[in-house]
Amino acid sequence: MAETTANSDAASSEPAQKRGFVQSLEIDIRLLGMIAAFIVICVVFNLLTGGRFLTPRNIFNLTIQTVSVAIMATGMVFIIVTRHIDLSVGALLATCSAIMAMMQTAWIPQFFGLEIGHPMIPWITIIIGIAIGTLLGSFQGWLVGYLAIPAFIVTLGGLLVWRNVGWYITNGQTIGPLDETFRAFGGISGTLGAQWSWIVGALLAAGALYALMAARRAKLAHQFPVKPMWAEALVALFAVGGILGFIAILNSYQVPERVLQRQFAARGEEVPEGFTAAYGLPISVLLLIAIAVIMTVVAKKTRLGRYIFATGGNPDAAELSGINTRMLTVKVFAIMGALVAISAVVASARLANHSNDIGTLDELRVIAAAVIGGTALAGGVGTIYGAILGALIMQSLQSGMAMVGVDAPFQNMVVGAVLVLAVLIDTIYRKRTGDR
Amino acid sequence: MAVAETLESPKPVDRSGTPLVDLRDISIAFGGIKAVNQVSVDLYPGEVVGLLGHNGAGKSTLIKCLSGAYHKDAGEIYINGEQATINNPRDARRYNIETIYQTLALADNLDAASNLFLGRELTNLAGLVDDAAMEAETRKIMGRLNPNFKKFSAPVSALSGGQRQSVAIARAVYFNAKILIMDEPTAALGPQETQMVADLIDELKRQGLGIFLIDHDVHQVKNLCDRAAVMKNGELVGVVDVDAVSVDDILAMIIAGKRPEHLS
Numbered sequence: 001m002a003e004t005t006a007n008s009d010a011a012s013s014e015p016a017q018k019r020g021f022v023q024s025l026e027i028d029i030r031l032l033g034m035i036a037a038f039i040v041i042c043v044v045f046n047l048l049t050g051g052r053f054l055t056p057r058n059i060f061n062l063t064i065q066t067v068s069v070a071i072m073a074t075g076m077v078f079i080i081v082t083r084h085i086d087l088s089v090g091a092l093l094a095t096c097s098a099i100m101a102m103m104q105t106a107w108i109p110q111f112f113g114l115e116i117g118h119p120m121i122p123w124i125t126i127i128i129g130i131a132i133g134t135l136l137g138s139f140q141g142w143l144v145g146y147l148a149i150p151a152f153i154v155t156l157g158g159l160l161v162w163r164n165v166g167w168y169i170t171n172g173q174t175i176g177p178l179d180e181t182f183r184a185f186g187g188i189s190g191t192l193g194a195q196w197s198w199i200v201g202a203l204l205a206a207g208a209l210y211a212l213m214a215a216r217r218a219k220l221a222h223q224f225p226v227k228p229m230w231a232e233a234l235v236a237l238f239a240v241g242g243i244l245g246f247i248a249i250l251n252s253y254q255v256p257e258r259v260l261q262r263q264f265a266a267r268g269e270e271v272p273e274g275f276t277a278a279y280g281l282p283i284s285v286l287l288l289i290a291i292a293v294i295m296t297v298v299a300k301k302t303r304l305g306r307y308i309f310a311t312g313g314n315p316d317a318a319e320l321s322g323i324n325t326r327m328l329t330v331k332v333f334a335i336m337g338a339l340v341a342i343s344a345v346v347a348s349a350r351l352a353n354h355s356n357d358i359g360t361l362d363e364l365r366v367i368a369a370a371v372i373g374g375t376a377l378a379g380g381v382g383t384i385y386g387a388i389l390g391a392l393i394m395q396s397l398q399s400g401m402a403m404v405g406v407d408a409p410f411q412n413m414v415v416g417a418v419l420v421l422a423v424l425i426d427t428i429y430r431k432r433t434g435d436r
Numbered sequence: 437m438a439v440a441e442t443l444e445s446p447k448p449v450d451r452s453g454t455p456l457v458d459l460r461d462i463s464i465a466f467g468g469i470k471a472v473n474q475v476s477v478d479l480y481p482g483e484v485v486g487l488l489g490h491n492g493a494g495k496s497t498l499i500k501c502l503s504g505a506y507h508k509d510a511g512e513i514y515i516n517g518e519q520a521t522i523n524n525p526r527d528a529r530r531y532n533i534e535t536i537y538q539t540l541a542l543a544d545n546l547d548a549a550s551n552l553f554l555g556r557e558l559t560n561l562a563g564l565v566d567d568a569a570m571e572a573e574t575r576k577i578m579g580r581l582n583p584n585f586k587k588f589s590a591p592v593s594a595l596s597g598g599q600r601q602s603v604a605i606a607r608a609v610y611f612n613a614k615i616l617i618m619d620e621p622t623a624a625l626g627p628q629e630t631q632m633v634a635d636l637i638d639e640l641k642r643q644g645l646g647i648f649l650i651d652h653d654v655h656q657v658k659n660l661c662d663r664a665a666v667m668k669n670g671e672l673v674g675v676v677d678v679d680a681v682s683v684d685d686i687l688a689m690i691i692a693g694k695r696p697e698h699l700s
């Protein structure tokens with residue numbers, strides 16, 4: 001790097017030097033690139049399908065199909081950032097799903113004496129399911145961190161073990177139907193409706209504005225340079241517009257008439273004349289948003305997150321700085337395990353029952369989502385929003401191709417090629433900018 | 437040489453009390469190689485002890501036993517007269533030992549402030565890391581150490597060798613160390629920055645810190661240090677008062693491994 005800071009009075013005026021439009025906005029260029037790629041994919045498929053791709057209905061379906069992989073991808077970011085890998089997530093999802101399916105349909109009724117349909121059943125199931133996921137994740141993390149077995153090997157073993165533990169628990173049978181409240185986490189059978197969706201959207205928008213303001217205030221308090229006001233306003237406008245626009249799209253997906261008739265009939269009523277209802281924000285998507293916010297805060301604003309990135313950047317330096325990198329490995333895998341269990345809730349709830357092939361190949365989708373989202377396998381680099389966007393891009397490609405009528409083998413070939421291409425572009429980009 | 441030859445030690449070090457650090461018969465081997473073999477060195481408050489020796493003599497390995505990076509095979513460490521157990525870098529920090537490693541030990545993907553506070557982040561009331569406060573502190577200390585340093589938001593991988601070294605030095609002196617270990621701290625620094633580190637060492641010495649300084653520059657050692665300990669092939673050749681020997685005497689100790697005749 002050339003150093004041209006001979007005169008030290010340039011210090012304070014340095015940031016005021018001529019800056020491009022994008023630099024003023026201080027947005028990650030990689031994020032802009034991914035959003036651009038996503039928009040291109042959407043527009044192309046919309047043209048190819050004669051406008052069927054960007055209907056509220058399809059957008060709704062796209063988001064609920066993305067949730068399970070996206071939740072796991074946020075955890076995979078931490079795993080890959082610390083220079084590990086987790087090949088067991090799909091299989092672990094199957095084990096968690098099998099345990100939770102058995103608990104709500106057989107074990108809790110048998111051993112706790114609660115009748116099937118008891119309101120406590122789904123909650124006990126979910127809590128124990130997440131606890132087991134966390135425990136199994138920690139165990140793998142312990143093997144990696146304390147026994148120094150490479151994560152690739154531990155989780156490759158885990159892939160075989162957990163897939164078949166899941167099979168063993170259910171005797172290879174499909175378990176269902178799952179509890180009705182439990183199924184509300186799956187997507188279409190649990191949505192907020194128009195009014196609550198707007199309320200959540202307004203809260204999210206307010207939260208985004210507050211976060212932007214708080215960041216600006218913290219910088220001003222220390223007399224650090226801040227973005228020009230127009231840039232701040234533009235970023236805020238995009239954030240709020242994006243959130244409310246998304247809610248508006250979901251709210252314009254109307255519940256079909258026959259579904260309404262069925263719902264009203266269940267209560268012994270008739271659908272009133274001219275009555276319509278919107279699905280709105282699915283609970284599963286709300287769950288993903290909550291996880292995304294929490295994981296981003298962990299990554300950027302907690303010691304744990306700082307240590308995860310430091311360890312990924314230079315494990316020796318992290319250790320010499322007093323960070324217990326072994327324990328950190330356990331924690332990272334524990335977080336992954338918890339997220340896998342949450343994904344298991346979403347995935348099995350969406351299908352309304354547990355089947356043995358649930359989560360098959362999810363490990364590859366999750367890793368691909370994280371990598372397309374800019375997580376570097378060399379460690380130390382990655383973002384939560386990138387991984388979620390990566391999951392969305394992959395799901396869009398897959399759904400889009402299915403709608404266009406591309407054969408399944410070709411779909412996988414395209415997704416595979418896109419993965420390699422994404423990493424290639426990222427490598428070239430990093431070389432250009434001098435990043436690692 | 438960048439360091440002014442006129443620099444006089446402010447006052448002779450008082451070695452009548454208990455030493456700040458007393459390394460006794462430290463040994464450590466890697467595989468079959470005895471990297472450090474029964475080495476004893478002590479360090480008094482307000483003293484700078486230079487560690488010299490050829491490449492691979494065992495200097496870094498010795499101080500890593502004190503900083504907690506390595507686990508010694510044999511020997512004892514006394515701090516203020518009491519036996520100390522140092523099994524990892526966290527233990528060393530508890531004894532107020534700070535280290536500038538030869539490899540600098542920086543996380544390349546993080547910025548200067550994150551590296552400076554790594555493991556000891558400043559947090560706000562909610563327990564979240566306070567990046568703005570850490571950057572403000574970093575700007576303050578870098579203003580003293582290397583006023584030309586400007587790259588506060590870039591990852592340290594984007595810094596020059598000397599800038600990276602400044603970050604490592606800042607990290608070691610920020611947290612009020614009592615014992616400072618500097619493994620070739622000026623290796624990548626320009627003359628002006630080297631002089632600032634020399635001034636810093638003098639200031640810290642006056643504040644009563646004990647400093648181990650590893651440096652290949654014999655003139656620098658003679659100017660900055662009170663005593664010099666010379667190692668060869670993992671063994672201690674001897675510890676001498678720098679005012680009692682010439683540069684050639686020290687070079688003879690390093691190269692031939694024998695103590696000057698007028699002292700032995």
Ligand SMILES: Nc1ncnc2c1ncn2[C@@H]1O[C@H](COP(=O)(O)OP(=O)(O)OP(=O)(O)O)[C@@H](O)[C@H]1O
Nearest residue numbers: 466469471489490491492493494495496497498538
């Ligand atoms: N982690 C390790 N594993 C194996 N051998 C090691 C290790 N660390 C040091 N050594 C060996 O121990 C010996 C002493 O190395 P050390 O790094 O202490 O030398 P040094 O005096 O600091 O040299 P330099 O002036 O080049 O920094 C060398 O022979 C080195 O190869």
Ligand SMILES: [Mg+2]
Nearest residue numbers: 495496497538
């Ligand atoms: Mg060395």
